[in-house]
Amino acid sequence: MVTINEILDPIDVGTFFKEYWKKKHLVIRRNKFKNLFNFKLLDTYLNKYPHVRSLQILDYDDKDTRWCLDKHKKLKQPMLSKQEVYELWRKGKSFVIPFADYEHKPLVDICFELERYFSHGQCNIYASPKAGSKSFPPHKDGTENFLFHTEGRVKWTLYKDFDNKEILEEITLEAGDLLYIPIGMWHKVDAPGARMLISIHFANKKDQALDKFNISSLSENNRNKWYNWLPDVPKQKKKRPVRLMNKARWSKPYFNKKI
Ligand SMILES: [Fe+2]
Numbered sequence: 001m002v003t004i005n006e007i008l009d010p011i012d013v014g015t016f017f018k019e020y021w022k023k024k025h026l027v028i029r030r031n032k033f034k035n036l037f038n039f040k041l042l043d044t045y046l047n048k049y050p051h052v053r054s055l056q057i058l059d060y061d062d063k064d065t066r067w068c069l070d071k072h073k074k075l076k077q078p079m080l081s082k083q084e085v086y087e088l089w090r091k092g093k094s095f096v097i098p099f100a101d102y103e104h105k106p107l108v109d110i111c112f113e114l115e116r117y118f119s120h121g122q123c124n125i126y127a128s129p130k131a132g133s134k135s136f137p138p139h140k141d142g143t144e145n146f147l148f149h150t151e152g153r154v155k156w157t158l159y160k161d162f163d164n165k166e167i168l169e170e171i172t173l174e175a176g177d178l179l180y181i182p183i184g185m186w187h188k189v190d191a192p193g194a195r196m197l198i199s200i201h202f203a204n205k206k207d208q209a210l211d212k213f214n215i216s217s218l219s220e221n222n223r224n225k226w227y228n229w230l231p232d233v234p235k236q237k238k239k240r241p242v243r244l245m246n247k248a249r250w251s252k253p254y255f256n257k258k259i
Pocket residue numbers: 139140141187
């Protein structure tokens with residue numbers, strides 16, 4: 001399991017909630033959490049298509065429409081073949097995997113830990129195959145967003161006041177960096193190349209306040225547990241390695257001695 005201190009390192013949890021929570025964005029640049037999800041895992045995920053939990057493709061028709069995998073035909077969207085999905089990726093469309101919490105254990109571990117401090121969370125994976133892939137237009141979210149960068153680079157624009165297009169900060173983040181965006185802050189992303197980032201976002205707990213701060217225990221969480229399905233295979237006795245006489249050994253001066 002991961003702890004909130006490891007997630008926010010080097011910022012301690014008290015400083016985070018007093019100085020940043022609901023107020024200020026926070027950038028933590030470090031080489032961590034690259035294993036949350038990567039292009040290799042995405043390749044495995046997309047090869048399971050259409051038998052995947054969810055998938056969205058941004059601007060799939062070049063008219064800014066977001067395509068959603070619509071298994072229950074509620075959204076009246078066309079069903080794309082696996083080859084069509086593949087061609088859209090190769091063309092440069094950005095993909096979103098919403099509800100990815102259970103796609104990899106490190107993701108659900110972060111949800112469990114942060115849900116001690118926040119309300120129920122959700123994990124979305126955002127991936128772009130090349131430079132110029134379109135992303136979402138500027139927007140704000142009704143959640144506290146933790147953005148873990150795992151592949152490539154992403155240019156972020158954070159707005160102080162979106163109506164007047166007043167920019168607070170423009171920053172390029174890379175794999176291993178974490179960005180926290182407080183609830184309600186306007187933002188947009190641009191991809192200078194292939195990239196992947198994971199958004200793990202949470203609503204605030206009801207009546208959560210600094211002077212009456214509620215931290216719940218892991219056992220209070222009713223989220224589905226991650227079980228370890230690995231069978232208990234008895235450990236085999238280690239065999240003694242066979243010593244091989246390799247070329248390097250034979251060529252040592254000892255063996256070259258003339259007797
Ligand atoms: Fe957002």
